[in-house]
Amino acid sequence: KVLCATGVVAGIITFFWKDDFNPESLSGARVLVTGASAGIGEQIAYHYARFGAEMVLTARREAVLQKVMEKCLTLGAKKVFYIPADMSSPSEPEKVVQFAVQKLGGLDYLVLNHIGTNRFQEWTGDVEYTRWLMQVNFLSYVALATAALPTLEKNRGALVVVSSLTGRMPTPFTTSYSATKFALDGFFSSLRHELIMQKRDVSVTLCILGLIDTDSALEYTRGKVHISASPAPEAALAIVRGGAARAHEIFYPRWLQQLCRLWALFPSSGNHVLRTFYNYSSP
Ligand code: NDP
Structure with a gap:
């Protein structure tokens, strides 16, 4: 009964909860978005554009970045530049941040969103793939954030880190991916403590997303999960709002927050139920 009541109260609070989002604060904001050529990152770029931000977009494919840049300009972005970069190369993060600072004269937001190809399959023992994915999904985030911290600190800026439910709650078929997302939580939540203790005014927003x-994502999960996917433009808006509100964490869809709390209380039965959402046929 207590649990049920807690769930109802949490649901009501979530429903009526308003964040401190002020759309005008994004007009003229200087933003670097990674993984901006497709998916959620592309939608993040379009939202910032509608709010009148100045942006640098990055990903590997130049022709696609060019198209996203053109659309951002039609949507209302004040300035847009792009720089193609492969985040599996350790020298790229610093180059990208330098480019953004030079083009925009500083940064107010760094949105870390890109990921290397996710296999969504059982563990096959490919240690090299895990090493590569750690570089793309985790180490490049650390390097980008490190290079951007001085300019973000000067501008009372924000670090926005896109993570996943599987970075909070391990799920099947995501061994390496889940490891990179847990690593992000560990690093950036620890960094947030330090920034607060040092009174350095840079916010860190960790974004926990469900299936989008x-x-x-639809391609690699096809036939493997019984979970419906939420719309990318809404996920992107939740990320942009969370960063602007300087929230420590955002969950999208919002009910994921209650799910994580329930799972922490009842991990064993939670894991049992979780496995029923995945298709597994033994060899
Ligand atoms: P997509 O696969 O749609 O987009 C990935 C982006 O990263 C693309 O812009 C891609 O562009 C870029 N990218 C890929 N490899 C590299 C690389 N080596 N170097 C630089 N950029 C690269 O991903 P989603 O939009 O689905 O996911 C975005 C974020 O949301 C990720 O952090 C993901 O973990 C998170 N998330 C997504 C969920 C989902 O269901 N979609 C669920 C939970 C979290 P290009 O190919 O041009 O390099």
């Missing part, structure tokens, strides 16, 4: 209907 991007082409890549």
Whole structure:
């Protein structure tokens, strides 16, 4: 009964909860978005554009970045530049931040969103793939944030880190991916403590997302999960709002927050139920 009542109260608070989002604060804001050529990152770029931000977009594919840049300009972005970069190369993060600072004269937001190809399959023992994914999904985030911290600190800026439910609650078929997302939580939540203790005014927003209907996610989960995907534009807006409100964490869809709390209370039965959402046929 107590649990049920807690759930109802939490649901009501969530329903009526308003964040401190002020859309005008994003007009003229200087933003660097990674993984901006497709999926959620592309939608993040369009939201910032509608709010009148100045942006640098990055990903690997130049032709696609060019198209996203053109659309951002039609949507209302004040300035847009792009820089193609492969985040599996350790020298790229610093180059990208330098480019953004030079083009925009500083940064107010760094949105870390890109990921390397996710296999969504059982563990096959490919240690090299895990090493590569750690570089793309985790170490490049650390390097980008480190290079951007001085300019973010000067501008009372914000670090926005896109993570996943599987970075809070391990799920099947995501061994390496889940490891990179847990690493992000550990690093950036620890960094947040230090920034607060040092009174350095840079916020850190960790974004915990459920399944989102991007082409890549629908492709790699097809036939493997019984979970419906939420819309990428809404996920992107939740991320942009959370960063602007300087929230420590955002969950999208919002009910994921209650799910994580329930799972922490009842991990064993939670894991049992979780496995029923995944298709597994033994060899
Ligand atoms: P997509 O696969 O749709 O997009 C990935 C982006 O990263 C693309 O812009 C891609 O562009 C870029 N990218 C890929 N490899 C590299 C690389 N080596 N170097 C630099 N950029 C690269 O991903 P989603 O939009 O689905 O996911 C975005 C974020 O949301 C990720 O952090 C993901 O973990 C998180 N998330 C997504 C969920 C989902 O269901 N979609 C669920 C939970 C979290 P290009 O190919 O041009 O390099």
